[in-house]
Amino acid sequence: MELRGAGVGRGVAVGPIVRMPDPLPEPQQAKHDGDADREFRAVTDALDAVAAELARRGAVAGGNAQRVLEAAAMMAQDPMLIDDVRARVVGGTTGERAVFEAFAAFEETLTAMGGRMAERVTDLADVSQRIRAQLRGVPAPGVPASDEPFLLVARDLAPADTALLDLDKVLGLVTSEGGPTSHTAILARHHAIVAIVGVTGALDLTPGTVVIADAAAGTVLVDPEEALIDDARSRIAERAEAATAPITDGALADGTKVPLLANLASPDDAPAAVQLGAEGVGLFRTEFLFLDANTAPSIERQRDSYTRLLQAFPGRRVVVRVLDAGADKPLSFLTDAHEQNPALGLRGLRALRVSEHVLRDQLIALKHAQDASEADLWVMAPMVADAEEAEYFVRLGKELGLNTVGVMAEVPSLAVVADQVLEVADFVSIGTNDLAQYTLAADRLLGSVAGYQDPWHPAVLRLVKLLGDAGAAVGKGVGVCGEAAADPALAVVLVGLGVTTLSMTPAALADVRAALAAVTLEQARSKAAAACGARTAADARQAAELAG
Secondary structure, three states, rough: EEEEEEEEOOOOOEEEEOOOOOOOOOOOOOOOOOOOOHHHHHHHHHHHHHHHHHHHHHHHHHHHHHHHHHHHHOOOOOOOOOOOOOOHHHOOOOHHHHHHHHHHHHHHHHHHOOHHHHHHHHHHHHHHHHHHHHOOOOOOOOOOOOOEEEEEOOOOHHHHOOOOOOOOOEEEEOOOOOOOOOOOHHHHOOOOEEEEEEOOHHOOOOOOOOEEEEEEOEEEOOOOOHHHHHHHHHHHHHHHHOOOOOOOOOOOOOOOOOOOOEEEOHHHHHHHHHHHOEEEEEEOHHHHHHOOOOOOOOOHHHHHHHHHHHHOOOOOOOOOOEOOOOOOEEEOOOOOOOOOOOHHEEOOOOHHOOOHHHHHHHHHHHHHHHHHOOOEEEEEEOOOOOHHHHHHHHHHHHHOOEEEEEEEEOOOHHOHHHHHHHHHOOOEEEHHHHHHHHHHHOOOOOOOHHOOOOOOHHHHHHHHHHHHHHHHHHHHEEEOOOOHHOOOHHHHHHHHOOOEEEEHHHHHHHHHHHHHHHHHHHOOOOOOOHHHHOOOOOHHHHHHHOOO
16 A cells, blocks of 8 residues: 655655554543632643743754744743633633633634744644643653654654654654645754655554655555565665765766755854755845844844854855745734735735835845855845845845845746846745745645645746746856755756756755766756646656656
C-alpha cells in the first residue's frame, strides 16, 4: 500500500512506526468550589510553569527552534488569553475547562483569519494541552520513548515536540495534517529530518508497521517488500556519502555557476550556514529585531545586528529583506489596524510606505553596516506589486546610499510586468511560498486547499519564467529564496527557467548542490519546458523527471 503527501527535502527513511499519543480529552463542563481566586492562582501557576519549560527547551535547542519555542512560551502568557480565562473562572468555570474554552475560542479566531495566522493553531493547541496537563498533574503530551529507531506518525507536531526530537531515534516524520510551510516542515528542513506531511490515512497505520518514507517522491510505502527496503537503504547510504563530499560552489555539470545561498533569520545562524557551504545569504529576515516590540528598534541597534551578519560573509553577497510586517506579524507601531483579510492588506512595503520613517531608519542602519564591512550588501523590499512600488523603494534606497537595491516577487502582478520592474530594480528575488499562494488563491496553511499550494504548479512556473526571461533580457539577477529552492528537483527546473541564484535553509544545500551538478543548462531548460507544459503540479514533477 502506498500513501501520498508532501515531502520535505529528498531524504529516505525505513523503519517501524510509532504513533504519537492521543491528546488529552475535552474536560467536563463543571463548576469549581466557589473559590475563584484559588482556582485562578492554580491556572497562573500552570501558565508560568509551561512558559518556563518551553523557554528552557528553546535554550537547549537554539537556532530557529529556540525562536519558535519562545513564541510558544509567549502564547502561554498572552494577556488576552489570560483575561479570557480569568473571566470564565470568575463566572464559575473550573480552571481546566476555562483554559480549554479560552484557547479553543482563540484557535477559531486564528483559523478564520487564515494565512500564516492559521499556522499558529497547532502551536496554540499544544500550549493548551501542556497547561491542562500541568493542572491535572500528569505528563505533558509529547513524543513517546522507544528503545529502537522509528518513524513518528502524528496528526501534526507542535514546535515543542519537533525542536527536541532525538535524531538518533526518530528516523522520520509522517503527519496527517500540515503543509510545506508548517512548523513541522520548517523545523524538519532545519534539522534535515525526513518528513512527509499532509498524508491521508497516516493515522490508520498500525504501530510497529514497517514503512519506507520517501520525501522526494512524497510517498509512504506500507509493509514494503525486502527488495524495496534494500534499495531504500542503499539510497540512504548514498546520501550519507554525498553529505561528506568536499563542499564546492554551486554549478551545473557544464560549469554554469549557480550560487547557493542561505536563508537566515538571525546573525547567530551565520556560522552554521558557512560551515554547510553557503556562498552568501539570499534572504536575511529582519523581523527578529521588530517583533514583540512597542517601538521600532534604534538605528544603532539595527546597525550592530546587520554589521555582525555582514562580517560573517566578507566578499560575499548578503541579501537583506527590510521589515515584512502585517498579516501574521502585526506591529503596534506600524500595523495596528484590524483587517478582515490581512494577507491581502497593508503588509510589507505597503505598511512601510505609510510609516516611512521606520523604513528610512532601517535603510540608514543598513547603509552604516554596508560601510563597516566587506560584504556585498543587497537590500530588497517585500510585497511589491508593480513597477511604481519598485521605483519608490529603489529610489529611496539609492538616495540613502545603498549600492544594490531590488524587490521581492511574491505577487503575480509583479511577474506580469517584470520587464518594467527590472528597468528600475537592480535584481528580483522570488518568494515562491507567497507567489504560489496568491497565484492559486490557496491559503498557505489551509489543509482543504493544500493541493493547490504547490510551487510545481505550471501557473507558478510560468510566472517564474516571465521573471527569468525579463532578467536575462537586461542582464540582471533573478533569484529564488522561497522553500522551492530547497527541493533539488525543482531547483534544477528553476535554473532552467532563468533563475540565477538559489537560497534555502542551509540543511538543504548539499542535496541541491548534488542535483545541479548532475545536469547541464540545456538539460535544465528541457526539464523546465516540460514542467511548464504540464497541466498539474504532479504532472509537472513527472514531466521534469522524464525530460532532459
